[in-house]
Amino acid sequence: MNRRDVLGLGAAAVTATLLAPGLRLIELARARAPEEAATGRRRWGLLIDASKCGDCDACVTACRDENGWDGHGRPATDAQWIRKVTLTDRQTGHVQALPLMCQHCADPPCVDVCPTGASFKRADGIVLVDKHICIGCRYCMMACPYQARSFVHEDVTNQKHHAPRGKGTVESCTLCVHRVDAGGIPACVEACGKNGNKAMVFGDLKDGQSEIARRLARASSLQIRPDLNLNTGVRYQNI
Amino acid sequence: MKAIVAVVAALFTVAALGWALLAYAHSGHDGKKPARVPLPNMATYKGEQCVEPAAEMRRNHMKYILHQRDETMHKGIRTTRHSLKNCINCHADPKTGSVRGKDGFCESCHAYAAVRPDCFSCHSDKPEQEARNTAGVRPAAVRARAAENVRRAVSGKTP
Numbered sequence: 582m583n584r585r586d587v588l589g590l591g592a593a594a595v596t597a598t599l600l601a602p603g604l605r606l607i608e609l610a611r612a613r614a615p616e617e618a619a620t621g622r623r624r625w626g627l628l629i630d631a632s633k634c635g636d637c638d639a640c641v642t643a644c645r646d647e648n649g650w651d652g653h654g655r656p657a658t659d660a661q662w663i664r665k666v667t668l669t670d671r672q673t674g675h676v677q678a679l680p681l682m683c684q685h686c687a688d689p690p691c692v693d694v695c696p697t698g699a700s701f702k703r704a705d706g707i708v709l710v711d712k713h714i715c716i717g718c719r720y721c722m723m724a725c726p727y728q729a730r731s732f733v734h735e736d737v738t739n740q741k742h743h744a745p746r747g748k749g750t751v752e753s754c755t756l757c758v759h760r761v762d763a764g765g766i767p768a769c770v771e772a773c774g775k776n777g778n779k780a781m782v783f784g785d786l787k788d789g790q791s792e793i794a795r796r797l798a799r800a801s802s803l804q805i806r807p808d809l810n811l812n813t814g815v816r817y818q819n820i
Numbered sequence: 821m822k823a824i825v826a827v828v829a830a831l832f833t834v835a836a837l838g839w840a841l842l843a844y845a846h847s848g849h850d851g852k853k854p855a856r857v858p859l860p861n862m863a864t865y866k867g868e869q870c871v872e873p874a875a876e877m878r879r880n881h882m883k884y885i886l887h888q889r890d891e892t893m894h895k896g897i898r899t900t901r902h903s904l905k906n907c908i909n910c911h912a913d914p915k916t917g918s919v920r921g922k923d924g925f926c927e928s929c930h931a932y933a934a935v936r937p938d939c940f941s942c943h944s945d946k947p948e949q950e951a952r953n954t955a956g957v958r959p960a961a962v963r964a965r966a967a968e969n970v971r972r973a974v975s976g977k978t979p
Contacts, residue, residue, distance in 0.1 A: 615899050618897050704895070705896070711894065713889060736941075740942065742905060745943045
């Protein structure tokens with residue numbers, strides 16, 4: 582390779598960097614390092630295509646395995662971070678199923694009512710319970726319009742390392758924050774893609790180039806209970 | 821004369837008391853007498869050196885863990901140096917696979933100090949399996965994602 586080739590390659594590289602649609606190359610290449618705090622430059626969200634979601638419960642099983650919220654066979658009190666909801670149109674008889682979990686609202690009612698600050702929204706939009714501060718009053722459970730939160734009624738053993746759980750605290754979907762912080766995607770989305778019907782997409786709602794943002798821009802979607810103006814991070818299509 | 825006697829007597833009493841106190845205090849540390857409470861098990865199983873000097877950790881480990889807890893929970897900062905997981909990964913007894921139990925690193929010392937830690941009502945007391953060791957997995961995952969993002973940006977394609 583002679584001098585001219587090297588210069589040519591250099592110029593091509595510079596041109597590619599400037600002209601490629603990835604003008605935000607540097608920002609994209611920087612996945613968050615462990616010592617970096619989550620910022621409001623991102624907002625994590627989910628898009629669920631109800632028309633693709635079928636009869637399976639891959640997402641529920643995956644979430645249970647990932648976060649270890651296996652119950653005691655007592656549905657009234659067992660924790661449930663994600664569940665399949667069946668919608669039936671009474672007039673036409675049309676039946677649809679979709680997964681429902683914490684909707685990671687921008688203005689979460691659970692955070693409004695929490696008396697201790699245990700219920701909080703992280704800078705990147707993930708709504709969590711700080712169980713160190715939670716006193717188990719369950720106001721958040723009453724405030725949540727999606728009934729997404731559960732109270733742990735019984736002693737827990739053999740917790741997962743990344744999902745501590747304990748009696749007397751409230752918990753809900755964390756959007757698999759431990760995976761997201763490591764650059765991954767939630768367990769439900771992964772399972773839906775692998776074993777399910779590929780109905781779920783996870784991504785950054787603020788990144789116009791992300792698949793989720795592009796799909797949201799392309800077709801109409803809806804929030805559940807839009808009348809509450811909660812600006813949910815989980816959106817649905819084709820309901 | 822009476823005053824001098826009184827002062828001498830007072831001085832003597834103070835000296836005697838002081839000596840008795842010193843002797844009492846000393847008797848507890850001579851190492852020969854068995855302690856009333858068995859000393860905690862301070863065995864370590866992995867690594868040569870804790871993340872901070874041992875004396876510092878004995879006094880302030882809870883401050884480090886508490887600080888890290890809030891950083892991780894609320895800001896998503898997941899450095900491992902002062903994390904509870906890191907404590908457990910090094911200090912778990914290889915026989916029981918735990919930091920709890922009578923001779924467990926955490927529990928034996930807290931029993932000695934009559935302090936009840938409630939970390940383990942929620943957190944696992946067992947070390948992470950080597951395969952899932954975050955020290956190895958995370959940077960690779962992050963690197964892979966970063967590389968993928970660069971490829972995407974350069975090619976102009978989105979998945």
